Amino acid sequence: MLALLALALAACSRPGPEAPAAAAGTEPVVGRHGGRLVVALRSQPASLNPVAAVDNTSFTVLRRVHADLVHINRQTQRTEPALAESWSISEDGRRITVRLRRGLRFSDGEPFDADDVLFSYRVYLDESVGFPGRDLLVVGGEPLGLRKVDAHTVVFEMGQPYAVGERLFDSVAILPEHLLRGPYEEGRLPEVWGNAAEPSEIAGLGPFQLKEYVPAQRLVLERNPHYWKVDADGQRLPYLDEIAFLFVPSQDAQAIRFQSGETDVIDGLSAENYAVLERQAHSGRYRLFDLGPGLTYNFLFFNLNDLEGRRLESIERKQAWFSDLEFRRAVSEAVDREALASLAFKGRAEPLATHVSSGNKLWRNDAIAPPARSSDSARRRLAAAGFSWNAEGELLDADGRPVSFTIVTNSSNAQRVRMGTVIQEDLAGLGIDVGVVPIEFRAMLERVFRSFDYEACILGLSSGDVDPNSDMNVWLSGGSSHLWRIGGGPADAAEEEIDRLLREQLVELDPAVRKAKYNRVQEIIADTVPAIFLVSHDILVGAKVGLGNFRPAVLDHSTLWNADELFWEAPEPGAEGRATAAPR
Amino acid sequence: MPSTRASGPSSRRRKRRRFDAAALLIAAHVLVLLAGPLAPYHPAAQHREAPWAPPTRIHFFDAGGGFHPRPFVYARTAVPGAADEYVEDRGRAFPIRFFVRGEPYALGPWTFERRLFGVEAPARIFLLGTDGLGRDQLARLLHGGRVSLFAGLLAAAVALSLGTLLGSLSGFYGGRVDALLMRMTELVMVLPWLYLLLAVRAFLPLELPPLRAFVLVVTVIGLIGWAPPARLFRGVALSAREREYVQAARGFGAGDRYLLVRHILPQVRTLALTQAAILAPRYILAEVTLSFLGLGIGEPVPSWGNLLAELQHYSVLASYWWMAAPAVALVGVFLLYQRVASGLAPDATIELH
Numbered sequence: 001m002l003a004l005l006a007l008a009l010a011a012c013s014r015p016g017p018e019a020p021a022a023a024a025g026t027e028p029v030v031g032r033h034g035g036r037l038v039v040a041l042r043s044q045p046a047s048l049n050p051v052a053a054v055d056n057t058s059f060t061v062l063r064r065v066h067a068d069l070v071h072i073n074r075q076t077q078r079t080e081p082a083l084a085e086s087w088s089i090s091e092d093g094r095r096i097t098v099r100l101r102r103g104l105r106f107s108d109g110e111p112f113d114a115d116d117v118l119f120s121y122r123v124y125l126d127e128s129v130g131f132p133g134r135d136l137l138v139v140g141g142e143p144l145g146l147r148k149v150d151a152h153t154v155v156f157e158m159g160q161p162y163a164v165g166e167r168l169f170d171s172v173a174i175l176p177e178h179l180l181r182g183p184y185e186e187g188r189l190p191e192v193w194g195n196a197a198e199p200s201e202i203a204g205l206g207p208f209q210l211k212e213y214v215p216a217q218r219l220v221l222e223r224n225p226h227y228w229k230v231d232a233d234g235q236r237l238p239y240l241d242e243i244a245f246l247f248v249p250s251q252d253a254q255a256i257r258f259q260s261g262e263t264d265v266i267d268g269l270s271a272e273n274y275a276v277l278e279r280q281a282h283s284g285r286y287r288l289f290d291l292g293p294g295l296t297y298n299f300l301f302f303n304l305n306d307l308e309g310r311r312l313e314s315i316e317r318k319q320a321w322f323s324d325l326e327f328r329r330a331v332s333e334a335v336d337r338e339a340l341a342s343l344a345f346k347g348r349a350e351p352l353a354t355h356v357s358s359g360n361k362l363w364r365n366d367a368i369a370p371p372a373r374s375s376d377s378a379r380r381r382l383a384a385a386g387f388s389w390n391a392e393g394e395l396l397d398a399d400g401r402p403v404s405f406t407i408v409t410n411s412s413n414a415q416r417v418r419m420g421t422v423i424q425e426d427l428a429g430l431g432i433d434v435g436v437v438p439i440e441f442r443a444m445l446e447r448v449f450r451s452f453d454y455e456a457c458i459l460g461l462s463s464g465d466v467d468p469n470s471d472m473n474v475w476l477s478g479g480s481s482h483l484w485r486i487g488g489g490p491a492d493a494a495e496e497e498i499d500r501l502l503r504e505q506l507v508e509l510d511p512a513v514r515k516a517k518y519n520r521v522q523e524i525i526a527d528t529v530p531a532i533f534l535v536s537h538d539i540l541v542g543a544k545v546g547l548g549n550f551r552p553a554v555l556d557h558s559t560l561w562n563a564d565e566l567f568w569e570a571p572e573p574g575a576e577g578r579a580t581a582a583p584r
Numbered sequence: 585m586p587s588t589r590a591s592g593p594s595s596r597r598r599k600r601r602r603f604d605a606a607a608l609l610i611a612a613h614v615l616v617l618l619a620g621p622l623a624p625y626h627p628a629a630q631h632r633e634a635p636w637a638p639p640t641r642i643h644f645f646d647a648g649g650g651f652h653p654r655p656f657v658y659a660r661t662a663v664p665g666a667a668d669e670y671v672e673d674r675g676r677a678f679p680i681r682f683f684v685r686g687e688p689y690a691l692g693p694w695t696f697e698r699r700l701f702g703v704e705a706p707a708r709i710f711l712l713g714t715d716g717l718g719r720d721q722l723a724r725l726l727h728g729g730r731v732s733l734f735a736g737l738l739a740a741a742v743a744l745s746l747g748t749l750l751g752s753l754s755g756f757y758g759g760r761v762d763a764l765l766m767r768m769t770e771l772v773m774v775l776p777w778l779y780l781l782l783a784v785r786a787f788l789p790l791e792l793p794p795l796r797a798f799v800l801v802v803t804v805i806g807l808i809g810w811a812p813p814a815r816l817f818r819g820v821a822l823s824a825r826e827r828e829y830v831q832a833a834r835g836f837g838a839g840d841r842y843l844l845v846r847h848i849l850p851q852v853r854t855l856a857l858t859q860a861a862i863l864a865p866r867y868i869l870a871e872v873t874l875s876f877l878g879l880g881i882g883e884p885v886p887s888w889g890n891l892l893a894e895l896q897h898y899s900v901l902a903s904y905w906w907m908a909a910p911a912v913a914l915v916g917v918f919l920l921y922q923r924v925a926s927g928l929a930p931d932a933t934i935e936l937h
Contacts, residue, residue, distance in 0.1 A: 252898035272899030275667065279903075339632045343717055346667035406791040411878050414897060421717060421883050425630050435791035436883050454790070 030231050031239045031548045031567030039560065040248040040263045044215060048202060049193035050173035051123060054132050056556070059171075061245060064221055064563050065107075066173030067205035069098055069117065070166045074553035074561035077362075077466055079166050083112070083174055083205060083228075093161030093509045098169075100152040105226040106176045108203040113151045119177035119184075121146050129189055136168070140507070161507045163514060164469060176203045207238040207564035219245045229564055239548075239567035243560075258542060261285060265547070267559040269540035270415065271346040277542060286544050293350045293359040294539040294554045295463040298419065300335075300407065301484040301531035302328070304491065305452040315455055318405055321397060322456075323491075326385035328529040330378040333371050334426050341535045344418040349537040354525045355474070357536035359554050360466045363515070365522040370533075375429050382430065395431035404433035408447065409458040411438030416458045419534060423458075448483060458534075459483065465555065468505060468518045475502055475521070484531055494528040546570060602927025609920045613737075616729035620689035623723035624702040624709055628884035629687065631708060631718035634660070636668035636904055639713045647674040654679045659707040668903070678707035713906035715894060719884075725909050728886035732875075733917065735802050735887075736868030740860050742806025743867070747813030748856055752848050754814070755821025756840070766818070769811035777808045778873070785879050794885040801880050805870045813859050817852045824851045854928070861925035865918045872914065888914055 045058035050066055053059060071082040081087075084098045104112040124131045125143045137144050142159035149155055162168070179201070183192045193202055199210040207229070208221035221243045229237040246263065248254045255273035258266040259280060269277070269288075278288055302322035303315060321327045337351035350358060351370040358364060386398040395403040407423065409416040420436035427434045439447075447454040461481065464470040473479040477490040477499050490496040498521055505517040525533075541559050543550045549565040552558050560566075615622065625631075642655045656679040658672035684702035688695050703709045712721035754765040781804055792800065824830060830847050838846075868888075874880035875889025876896075883890070891910040894900050900907050 252896075255898060270899070271667070272897060276899045276902050336632070339630075342667065343630075343632060343635050408790060417883075418716060422630070422632075424884060425628070425717075437790045438878050439790070 028231070028549050028551075028562070028565045030233045030235070031565065031569075033235070033239050033241070033567070035240055035568035036242040036244060037240050037265065037547075037563075037566060038244045038246065038263045039265050040254045040257055041219075041245045042247075042249060042251075042254075044195070044247045045219065047194055048197055048210065048213075049190065050175065051129055051131050052190045052193075060557050060560065061219060061221070062173065063171060063206070063557065064208045064243065064560065065202070065204040065206045065210065066175075068169050068172050069100075069174065070169040072167060072170045072465065072555070074555040074558070075551050077555065079170070082169075083117075084169070087166050089165055093163075093165075093507075094158050096156040096166060096168075097149075098154045098156065100154070101228060102152055104205065104228050106178075106203040106205055107209040107224040107226055108176070108179075108200075109226060110176060110178050110203065112174070112176075112205060114148045114154050115151075116174055116177045117154050118146055118148055119181065120173070120175040123175060123180070123184055123189065124172065128187070129184075133172070137172075161509055163506055163508050164467075167465070167467065170465075174205055179203055208243060211242065216247060218247065221245075227564065231565075238564040240563070243563060258286070261544070264544045265542070265550075265559045267539075267541040267552070267557070269542065271348040271537070271540065272414075274348070274540045274542075275346055284545060286542050288540070288542040289552050290348060291539040291541065291552055291554050291558065293357040293536040294558075295357065295359055295466065295536075296460050297352055297355045297357060297463075297536050298416065298458065298460040298534045299352075299355070299531045300331075300423065300456060300458050300534060302405075302456045303452060303454055304485040304530075306485075306488055307452060310452060312453055315453070317401075318455055321403060321405075324385055325528060326381045327387075328532065329371075330381040330385075330430065331427065331432075332529050332532045333374050333378040333381070334430050335423055335532065335534065336373050336426050337370055337535055338373070339422055339426075340419050343422055344415045345535065345537045348540065349535040352533040352536050354522045354533055355461070355463075355471065356522055359536065359539075360463075362466055363468060363518055365519040367519075368522055368526045378430055389431050393431045394433070402433065403431070404435070405455040406435040406437055407456045407458055408437050408439055408444055408454050410441040410444050412441055413460075415537070416460070420458055449486065452486075457483075462556075468502070468514075468521070472502060472506075492528075494524050495530070498524055599927065602924055605920045605923035605927065609917070609924060612729070612917060612920070613733055616726050616733055618691075619723070619726035619730055620691050621696065621698065621700050623720060623726050624684075624686060624699055625720040625723050626687045626689065627719065627723040627727040627886050629719060629723075631714060631720075633662065634670070634708065634710070634714055634718040635716050637670055637708075637710055637714040637718065638904075639906055640708065640710045641672070642680070643677070646677055652677065652679070656680060657703055657707050657709055678703040680709065712909050713904070715907065716900075721891075721906055721909060724886040724891055725888075725913060728888045728891050728910060729913065731798060731881055731885070731887035732868050732871050732889065732914075735798060735805070735871040736864045736866075738802045739805035739809060739867040739870070740864040742802065743809035743863060744813055744856055744860055746806065746810035747859075748817050748849070748852055750810065751814035751817025752821045752844060752852060755818035755823075756825055756844060756848055758822070758825075762818070766815070769814050772808060772811040775808070780808070781874065781879060791882070794881055797881050801871055801874055805867050809863065809867060809870075813856075813863070816855065816859065820852050820855060821848050824848050858925055858928040861921055861928060865921040868914070868917065 041057045041060060043057050045053070045061045046055045047053045047058055048062065050062050053062055068082050069084040070079050070087060072078070073080050083100060083104065085101045087096055087098045089096050100114060100117065106112055121137070121144065123129055124134060125137055127134070139158040139162045140160040145157035147155040147157065180189060180192070183189045195213070195215050199212065202210050204224070207224055207227045209224045211222040212220040223238050223241055227237055231237060248257060251268070251270055251273065254263070254266060255269065255277060257263045259277055274288060281288060304319065304323055307316045307319070341347055341349040341351060353368045353370040354365070356364040382395065387403065388396050390396055397403055407420050409420050411417065417436065417438045424434040424436050444457065448457055448459070461474060473481045474483070475498055476482065477485070477495045478487070485491055490499055501517045501521050505514045508514045508517065539552070539554050539558055541552045543559065546569045548567045548569045549562060550559070551562060553561060555561070637660065640657050640660070642657060644655055645651055656677040658674055659676070659678065660670040660672050663669040663671055680701055680703055682701050683698050685697050686699040686702055688697050701709070710720050710722065712725060714721055715724065750765050754762045784804060788800070824847060830843060833843060833847060871880055871887065872889035872892060875887045876893045878893070880889055881887045888910040894907055895911070
């Protein structure tokens with residue numbers, strides 16, 4: 001599900017905020033060819049097929065192998081030309097004309113032209129193919145229309161104005177028609193380019209191509225000799241000869257491998273491991289970067305689903321509290337967000353009022369501050385809403401039943417479990433008996449998405465882009481990730497207004513009006529507390545010293561987004577030996 | 585293991601060793617029972633200003649070099665910008681006081697406030713440091729020991745009672761009873777108990793109150809653990825049945841019940857004691873494993889298993905050595921049990937697993 005959200009890259013009609021400056025500066029410098037970059041992945045990619053991939057590890061590999069028409073620069077958050085040399089959007093916002101670069105070749109040497117673009121989008125829009133990101137290519141219920149003008153010009157047409165503009169094209173891989181037309185016509189496109197694919201069967205327009213894939217061990221990419229990008233001196237990119245991905249399932253093991261110098265780049269570091277690495281950083285072998293709050297928000301939500309006919313009576317009874325606005329406000333006020341940031345993330349996190357963190361400078365409504373912690377105010381709210389306390393200090397509802405509930409979260413995430421324990425103690429102060437139950441990740445998703453057999457849950461979601469559109473599936477009342485109430489229409493007037501505002505901003509072409517609408521959405525969320533937003537943690541990454549052009553960004557993929565520009569400043573000592581030895 | 589009865593000075597030494605070890609074990613159990621008064625803080629109290637604080641230093645000499653007969657501590661404050669570094673504020677000494685008033689705790693049916701020792705706020709005394717939420721590790725170790733040690737002991741009691749009863753019956757009666765019971769032990773023994781527990785846990789409500797979780801853990805371990813001792817006792821009962829004095833008693837018209845209580849059970853008594861010394865640590869480990877996997881006692885109630893679970897994280901292992909205290913305690917208790925068991929061993933034939 002997180003992967004799906006990460007997929008939800010979308011619109012922003014103005015340039016985004018500047019990303020936090022990394023030590024290496026903001027402009028790429030001219031590098032030198034050669035060398036190999038070793039990176040750990042949490043799992044092996046589920047698929048090497050852009051049509052079928054849904055998981056983040058697959059994206060990490062695929063986005064190095066394939067290219068899109070227009071690309072969002074992860075650091076500036078602006079769009080920049082990729083396979084498209086230029087584009088223009090019509091006055092009414094319904095038509096985008098894209099002019100392609102000439103003379104490009106796929107990694108297998110075959111030429112690229114407008115037919116490949118037409119083929120790719122035809123495949124993505126074909127419902128029988130089941131492309132997971134198809135929804136993003138459907139505007140106002142109508143799939144994108146494509147028209148070929150000549151071998152290097154394509155026109156995209158939409159049924160209604162689309163505020164997303166050219167950001168729509170980001171990360172949508174252009175496929176080689178000469179390799180995939182056959183499988184597509186035979187109806188077996190989703191099955192090709194799986195884990196057993198030979199490197200020679202796969203071709204892309206990205207900076208690297210597949211060299212070797214040993215399932216459960218490693219995947220090696222080598223430079224694509226036909227890649228189109230050149231640096232300021234006219235040298236053909238990428239600089240690196242190879243990227244080797246090792247499959248290292250645990251975060252701790254990844255940190256250890258990075259610390260020992262076995263891998264060259266690490267991202268998604270936990271604050272704990274960052275602190276451990278920081279203590280050793282004086283060895284001068286690597287540098288660490290705290291990029292500030294990312295686009296992941298951790299939040300607590302109550303089960304507000306319609307439970308009719310599900311035999312979950314005890315949860316249904318508790319929903320009387322959960323759906324009480326004053327109850328949710330009281331819980332929100334009782335939570336010590338500063339303590340969450342300091343205890344669960346060693347201070348490398350920021351308290352949240354809504355789902356928009358300060359990592360999103362452009363779209364955040366800065367007028368909203370996180371609720372100040374006040375158990376007095378929380379008690380007043382509860383008393384006003386008909387709750388009372390018995391002699392032991394337990395909170396009772398209007399019917400005299402003691403208030404207690406259970407928070408589930410995934411046991412694999414130590415930070416969420418710790419946040420749960422802090423909240424447990426905070427709410428004990430209000431007389432609420434809270435249980436914290438860490439369970440297996442998939443078991444938790446099953447409860448949240450299907451069986452609805454839970455009372456409250458702590459989860460984190462990542463926005464794929466700064467743009468509001470990337471969160472549409474969370475905030476529309478019928479959205480697939482509207483976690484606290486899945487399926488069904490708006491529950492109240494507030495949700496109705498959010499639905500309306502979100503639909504309006506989608507077709508609004510004036511950035512200022514769009515921003516005003518999204519500001520209002522955040523106000524409603526802060527006021528009606530549909531979920532209790534906790535903290536947004538910093539993006540923490542590291543790289544070996546000597547890796548040039550390393551410019552990490554808060555957007556995915558934070559360290560490898562500019563893999564074509566990365567280079568080794570000096571030949572690595574022992575790099576030759578390591579390049580031939582099989583990674584352990 | 586030697587199966588002959590030992591005698592002479594070596595036997596006396598062994599007996600003394602056994603006695604020492606048993607005394608220490610009992611002391612450990614008393615200590616954890618007295619967790620309330622012994623620990624200066626409640627095990628779930630979060631001192632949020634002091635996460636991952638190392639053990640508090642106890643001083644006799646102040647910053648100026650002056651000697652204080654009464655030991656004291658300094659208040660500590662976090663180093664700004666570092667989440668887990670602290671400096672002592674040498675401005676004021678806080679002497680350690682005994683029998684101080686603290687957060688109330690329950691001991692049996694009564695509630696008390698006096699704790700063995702403590703210091704005045706804002707200073708804190710964490711003899712074993714704190715965990716990531718600023719909770720006193722000493723309090724958690726002691727309270728956690730309650731859960732883990734007694735879960736092991738009770739589970740062993742359940743398993744042994746069942747094992748003794750069913751094993752003796754099986755060996756005494758033989759025939760169909762024996763065949764049925766022994767097939768049952770085989771069935772229980774081939775079950776992959778960890779997966780069974782996972783399955784059992786999945787059927788229960790998500791959240792169990794600590795007491796029910798404790799009872800559940802003890803029951804499940806006991807119910808799965810009865811089979812091996814039952815087989816052992818069956819053998820003893822089988823051989824006892826054929827002894828001449830038993831045959832003679834039967835010849836004089838003694839009933840089954842008389843024979844069982846008078847002649848068979850005394851035979852297995854010493855063996856049961858040795859088995860208890862062997863099984864208890866294994867069941868302690870079973871509880872620790874369950875809690876480590878999050879299937880035992882849940883937060884905020886500590887057990888040695890969920891305390892050890894913190895050590896799974898590389899950062900904890902690499903940075904906070906005091907978090908390993910439960911592991912040290914666990915190893916100590918195991919060694920004591922081992923000593924008791926090997927002290928008992930010469931009295932009977934036993935099989936060490």
